[in-house]
Amino acid sequence: MLRHAPGVFFAQISLTGRRRLASSVAGTAAKYESQKLKTTTRAATITTTSASANTVAHARTVSAQSGRNLQQKFYENRILDRYTAQEPKKITLRQLVLFGRQLTEDKLVASANYVRSELPVRLAHRISDFQFLPYIAGTNPHLKMVYDLYWRAFDEFRKFAPVKTLDDNRRFCDNVKRNLLEHSQVIPQLGMGVSECADLVAPDEIDRFMNQMLISRISRRTLAEQHIALSEQFDQDLRAHLGLSSAEGFAQMASAPRGFATQRIGIVRADCSVAQVVNDCALHASGLYEESHHLPPGTAPQVIVEGHTDATFMCIPAHFSYIIHELLKNAMSHVMARYATRLDSDASALAGIKSAFGSEPLFPPIRVTICSSHNDIVVRVSDQGGGINPGILPYIWSFTHPLKAKRLHNFHAVNRMEARVDESDSVSPLMSFGFGLPMSNIYAKYWGGSVSVHSLPGYGVDAYVQLPRLGNVVENISARRAQVDSHES
Ligand SMILES: Nc1ncnc2c1ncn2[C@@H]1O[C@H](COP(=O)(O)OP(=O)(O)OP(=O)(O)O)[C@@H](O)[C@H]1O
Numbered sequence: 001m002l003r004h005a006p007g008v009f010f011a012q013i014s015l016t017g018r019r020r021l022a023s024s025v026a027g028t029a030a031k032y033e034s035q036k037l038k039t040t041t042r043a044a045t046i047t048t049t050s051a052s053a054n055t056v057a058h059a060r061t062v063s064a065q066s067g068r069n070l071q072q073k074f075y076e077n078r079i080l081d082r083y084t085a086q087e088p089k090k091i092t093l094r095q096l097v098l099f100g101r102q103l104t105e106d107k108l109v110a111s112a113n114y115v116r117s118e119l120p121v122r123l124a125h126r127i128s129d130f131q132f133l134p135y136i137a138g139t140n141p142h143l144k145m146v147y148d149l150y151w152r153a154f155d156e157f158r159k160f161a162p163v164k165t166l167d168d169n170r171r172f173c174d175n176v177k178r179n180l181l182e183h184s185q186v187i188p189q190l191g192m193g194v195s196e197c198a199d200l201v202a203p204d205e206i207d208r209f210m211n212q213m214l215i216s217r218i219s220r221r222t223l224a225e226q227h228i229a230l231s232e233q234f235d236q237d238l239r240a241h242l243g244l245s246s247a248e249g250f251a252q253m254a255s256a257p258r259g260f261a262t263q264r265i266g267i268v269r270a271d272c273s274v275a276q277v278v279n280d281c282a283l284h285a286s287g288l289y290e291e292s293h294h295l296p297p298g299t300a301p302q303v304i305v306e307g308h309t310d311a312t313f314m315c316i317p318a319h320f321s322y323i324i325h326e327l328l329k330n331a332m333s334h335v336m337a338r339y340a341t342r343l344d345s346d347a348s349a350l351a352g353i354k355s356a357f358g359s360e361p362l363f364p365p366i367r368v369t370i371c372s373s374h375n376d377i378v379v380r381v382s383d384q385g386g387g388i389n390p391g392i393l394p395y396i397w398s399f400t401h402p403l404k405a406k407r408l409h410n411f412h413a414v415n416r417m418e419a420r421v422d423e424s425d426s427v428s429p430l431m432s433f434g435f436g437l438p439m440s441n442i443y444a445k446y447w448g449g450s451v452s453v454h455s456l457p458g459y460g461v462d463a464y465v466q467l468p469r470l471g472n473v474v475e476n477i478s479a480r481r482a483q484v485d486s487h488e489s
């Protein structure tokens with residue numbers, strides 16, 4: 001649709017969108033006209049961009065010729081406009097936690113209907129972002145694939161009948177789960193799409209687009225996963241209450257006995273231990289690097305946790321773990337690379353971290369300092385890996401710098417990515433996507449926090465995560481494109 005019939009894609013865009021698209025195409029063309037692309041395909045593509053006026057005129061002609069299809073698309077865009085006119089109804093972690101107290105059938109049904117009506121609104125805004133992309137990016141097959149996935153999900157959720165019973169809710173949850181699975185291709189597809197468009201679209205524009213896509217994706221998954229977790233926990237509790245095994249009793253469970261309530265908080269933790277998450281992530285990251293370097297257990301750099309080691313806070317552990325794991329992976333990989341010559345020793349001599357160097361550890365340790373204040377949790381990850389290459393330092397938060405875009409190209413080797421700790425088992429830590437820092441920052445920003453990095457040239461890196469402690473910050477999503485900014489540190 002997008003790639004093969006530009007007119008059709010064009011027809012899906014609202015009037016304002018079309019005006020802005022036309023000027024965007026012209027602007028992009030003027031800016032990038034001078035770029036000479038080497039391959040024939042790219043040369044052909046850029047010719048299309050340079051001839052922006054012709055492209056727009058051609059698109060309109062093709063649109064006009066597409067008859068019924070055009071009417072259909074026009075109708076679809078009217079629907080999309082109705083949804084983009086709505087603001088998302090934002091939530092806080094605290095609301096999620098409070099909601100699960102005294103969870104009843106009525107509350108679960110209300111939760112299902114909130115998710116059912118909220119997902120299409122949030123998807124509609126992102127579909128609209130695609131339509132505002134410069135035309136040339138809209139023709140990229142990977143971006144088109146995500147665009148189509150979003151349209152399908154948007155249609156499916158907006159047409160889903162209101163949930164009235166537990167049975168309806170089970171069907172709704174099945175739908176949501178299927179969508180979550182299907183959309184696990186989105187990150188690699190976006191990564192490939194962006195890497196292929198890096199020299200065709202203004203870097204700021206594509207970064208804004210990626211930030212917006214990814215933060216909104218986290219928000220939709222949070223709502224979906226929270227609702228699924230609550231539903232599954234409620235089912236379990238109800239089965240236990242009725243004395244039913246997991247395999248039986250759907251008919252009897254069509255609705256809960258009146259007054260049945262349970263205490264559940266889904267994927268959120270009200271008192272997540274920071275030190276516990278750091279220790280778990282350290283263990284996981286060490287295992288990954290030891291395995292990929294064929295080293296005995298205990299060889300990877302030691303992670304020392306200090307400061308307020310008894311601190312707890314309200315968070316979604318999956319999000320917080322992702323950030324800590326990425327920072328630890330960065331620290332470990334650079335410390336190990338800096339002292340790589342020490343790895344040349346006979347692997348058997350490396351058993352135990354001290355054996356090869358007498359009483360000295362093989363690598364300098366990574367220090368993780370936890371600081372808990374009334375409002376915030378701050379975690380500092382300090383390594384002695386030599387610091388960040390000054391050539392790449394200005395671009396570490398960007399998806400589009402040529403160096404970063406090249407790394408995103410590695411997504412061609414990955415089918416699915418959900419940006420979670422456990423999936424890294426199937427992706428070699430030696431493969432660099434240039435994705436860990438920007439994605440960590442997006443997770444932190446979503447909950448009103450931030451990730452920042454200070455490079456100490458020739459020595460190491462101090463990376464900081466700051467997150468609100470009390471769960472009372474509303475999710476940081478904006479419907480409008482212009483309101484999302486990229487990293488400012
Ligand atoms: N602790 C560190 N020490 C030295 N350089 C670092 C450190 N952390 C990040 N960098 C630099 O910043 C770049 C971007 O980091 P980022 O985590 O976003 O991507 P990556 O580690 O290359 O790939 P990915 O995280 O997707 O596996 C890295 O490629 C590296 O050059």
Ligand SMILES: [Mg+2]
Nearest residue numbers: 326330436437
């Ligand atoms: Mg990384």
